[in-house]
Ligand SMILES: Cc1cc2nc3c(=O)[nH]c(=O)nc-3n(C[C@H](O)[C@H](O)[C@H](O)COP(=O)(O)O)c2cc1C
């Protein structure tokens with residue numbers, strides 16, 4: 001076998017592939033061949049590097065050179081310059097937006113400095129479609145060790161000792177969940193991996209499945225051994241085709257290698273995994289709804305108890321865990337529960353993967369130790385707020401979560417602190433907002449999502465959220481009164497307290513947390529009929545500032561409804577009755593002569 | 598594919614496969630490892646730096662020396678090609694000139710393993726190499 005001196009790792013995640021990273025991979029391979037370097041340079045497709053803002057990414061090993069926004073045509077230069085002459089291609093290096101200097105390699109990027117990669121350890125390192133690379137990276141060793149050397153109780157104890165808590169949102173201790181499931185008898189027990197991931201903007205679980213599918217299969221088998229289940233099911237949305245494709249390849253390879261199927265590693269333990277497809281309803285991520293959906297029934301939640309551990313899939317004892325929870329398991333066995341528990345805070349151990357999005361410089365996927373502060377995430381890893389604007393809030397926990405503000409910037413992030421701050425961990429969406437975001441509109445956005453996704457089974461959620469949405473709409477239109485804010489709060493409390501499932505119980509959180517943290521902003525909407533951020537269309541006007549206007553006509557030419565009048569070199573005027581508040585004039589005026597009032 | 602039948606088989610398979618990604622894992626934690634840069638510009642390649650690089654990669658591995666070999670552009674010592682720069686952890690980088698496989702062998706055995714100084718060291722200012730990268 002040839003010993004490669006250089007590896008070129010090309011991101012093959014969904015984001016980078018959308019920008020033709022698969023073509024880039026082909027081109028790199030071809031260039032390597034054309035230059036007779038096949039024995040020296042290996043080109044590999046890997047999972048996501050997390051730096052999605054600047055994809056497609058190519059990382060060159062061993063010097064860790066990190067190329068960003070690489071196009072298929074750049075393959076020629078990368079091979080000619082880097083592989084042959086040993087010089088990096090300067091124009092493809094990442095430029096730090098704050099310092100304005102080029103960063104030679106990933107080790108010098110602020111984005112990676114504070115990250116600890118456990119769940120994402122293999123993403124961007126190995127080829128997810130090649131089981132041999134997973135095996136080389138300690139793959140299936142945890143399973144082998146557990147089967148050969150540990151009793152189920154001992155393995156469960158290891159997971160309990162690690163302190164791992166569920167990453168799907170609730171934060172329930174994973175080891176305890178396994179212990180409960182192990183004690184319930186049933187003719188056929190099941191292990192279910194929840195890969196529904198439906199929060200807007202979240203792609204943590206998808207990236208893990210795309211970048212490291214075997215780690216989830218391995219953990220499910222360990223889970224099966226611990227609770228006495230021989231069947232595993234992965235519930236994944238049909239709209240994640242790349243993750244499904246890689247899972248299928250992984251399952252096939254694992255069976256061929258005898259790592260799934262009968263008598264795994266000569267231990268006498270049988271375990272196999274099947275994929276089940278979801279149609280992409282947010283509520284189907286709730287575990288009881290998910291189980292009903294897999295049974296072929298409507299994906300509606302049912303009351304707990306009974307919990308899935310008591311009566312789950314086909315009425316049998318079932319253990320449901322999230323993708324990211326599973327991705328941590330092999331490391332817990334390979335490095336030990338003690339090592340795992342040494343990372344994080346007192347009650348939240350290990351790391352959390354977040355999808356960083358919104359008004360931030362480095363949009364992407366990050367994995368950070370529990371207990372890191374929002375400030376570190378936003379300013380060090382995220383590279384600060386876009387365009388030098390002012391930080392306003394961070395939304396965590398998606399439609400079930402809330403907003404954190406300036407005063408939370410130095411709070412260590414963990415399950416309990418986020419709840420105390422009126423938000424929650426959720427599955428790991430983290431959307432950063434700046435001074436231009438209107439918090440009432442943000443709450444309205446999430447309520448819109450909830451109303452769409454409510455299954456309609458119980459009235460507090462079905463009717464209540466619709467009313468909540470309508471109230472918010474009235475506020476953004478300037479048609480609400482101050483007293484209506486109390487109504488909003490009361491209704492929120494009722495929905496929270498009386499809904500059947502987690503969706504309804506948490507749906508008012510975005511409203512309550514923005515009302516608590518941005519009370520002034522709500523007041524401005526209802527008493528002064530103003531939107532301080534200039535977002536709510538019904539509460540703003542575009543006006544020409546006469547002393548600045550030079551009469552260049554640019555605004556008038558670009559107004560889609562022709563409501564701006566004025567002669568050349570004369571001050572222009574906007575007809576407010578016709579204006580649709582599209583903002584085109586503001587964007588086109590080069591003389592600062594249009595203002596939002 | 599024959600199935601893996603036991604934990605021992607699995608471990609054996611892993612040690613056979615490890616070299617596939619060893620380079621990637623090493624480069625992720627460069628701290629504490631010896632770094633060797635081989636100048637691979639036109640002048641270097643013409644004078645045999647490719648062979649030196651192949652030799653280093655092959656031999657360091659065989660002799661279990663924990664090192665990362667990277668290539669770099671012209672270091673500006675074209676008269677002394679092939680040149681390599683060696684950074685042993687905790688020491689300043691040292692550049693060797695006129696490196697052939699025999700000299701490379703000496704560098705591994707004497708300089709890297711035993712810390713003996715060798716002939717053929719070119720006095721260097723680290724800055725210039727970084728700039729030429
Ligand atoms: C409305 C709703 C949506 C949910 N969506 C997901 C999801 O997409 N993925 C997930 O893992 N858990 C989701 N959950 C949580 C699951 O019900 C369940 O708690 C979780 O899968 C358990 O795994 P864990 O303990 O490993 O976190 C959702 C819960 C609710 C109420």
Ligand code: SF4
Nearest residue numbers: 456457458461501504
């Ligand atoms: S709370 Fe909403 S999503 Fe949950 S069962 Fe009731 S209607 Fe359905």
Ligand code: SF4
Nearest residue numbers: 549550552553555589
């Ligand atoms: S674009 Fe600006 S300066 Fe030109 S006419 Fe319109 S308002 Fe006046």
Ligand code: SF4
Nearest residue numbers: 559579580582583585
């Ligand atoms: S906001 Fe749009 S519609 Fe209104 S005046 Fe400007 S360009 Fe015309």
